Amino acid sequence: MLTVSDLDLYYGDAQALDGVTLQVAAGQTTAIVGANGAGKTSLIRAISGILKPARGSIRFKDREIAGLPSHVVCDLGIGQVAEGRQIFPTLSVRENLEMGAVIPRARAGARQTYDRVLDLFPRLRERLDQAAGTLSGGEQQMLAIGRCLMGKPDLIMFDEPSLGLSPALVQELFRIIRALAADGMTIILVEQNVAASLRIAQTAYVLENGRVVLSGTGEALLADPAVKQAYLGL
Known part of the structure; x- marks a missing residue:
């Protein structure tokens, strides 16, 4: 579905x-693993159109998308649950969800998508008229995922979704990601919880200093001695 080839990205002179x-x-589900500063978020932002690569190709469903504006990439079917959730705090839960359906691809069947999101996140149904900024951290993450789903994506990119959540909420988050995967959703998962992400990923890549240094199945990387030492503390 998505192929990234020979991608270079710079911030000024820094690669x-x-x-x-x-x-x-x-x-x-594809996991992208690496230390802070390895390039994981930069890769996500390049795919989503937030950042423009200096060189290389990004093809989505056989269409070149490198350098396209982010709203075009979104309308082609790539959704993103950004690090830090990035909800609209002064808008209600209902309004945040409605914002997710403004792109053209999402307008048809928006009501059915809305009902599906509320079935997936019943706590949001109870708080539809509540300001999003007053939700708990876990509820805000549910809202961020729900808003992304309102755009009817074919591919969802999660950038550090468990950041700042309690262990119980992290378990609930991964249950939701597994449920989406079981429904056939294509997922890119950038996650600080390396062990949990590798357990649910069919494929995984390790980034170091902006380069892919290791790849394989999630199961194989979970058992790899170098990955165990660097990221699992074993």
Whole structure:
């Protein structure tokens, strides 16, 4: 579904991505693992159109999307649950969800999508008229995921979704991600909880200093001695 080839990205003179190449298969979960500053978020932002790469290719469903504006990328079917949730705090839960459906691809069947999101997150149904900024951290993350789903994406990119959540809420978050995957959603998962992300990923890539240094199945990387030492503390 998504192919990234020889991708370079710079912030001024500082290179954030160096020849990154990876593939994301339709209907699978792909984990991207690495230390802080490895280039994970830069890669997500390049795919979503927030950042423009200096070189390389990003193809989504056989269409070149590198350098396209983010709203165009979103309307092609790539959704993002950004780090820090990025909800609209002064808008209600209902209004935040409605904002997710403003792109053209989402307008048809928006009511059915809305009902599906509230079935997935019943706590949001109880708080539809509440200001989003007054929700708990876990509820805000549910809202961020729900808003993304309102855009009817074919591919969802999660950027550090468990950041700042309690252990119980992290378990609930991964249950939701597994449920989306079981429904056939294609997922890219950038997550600080390396062990949990590798357990649910069919494919995984390790980034170091903007380069892919290791790739394989999630199961294989979970058992890899270098990954265990660097990211699992084993």
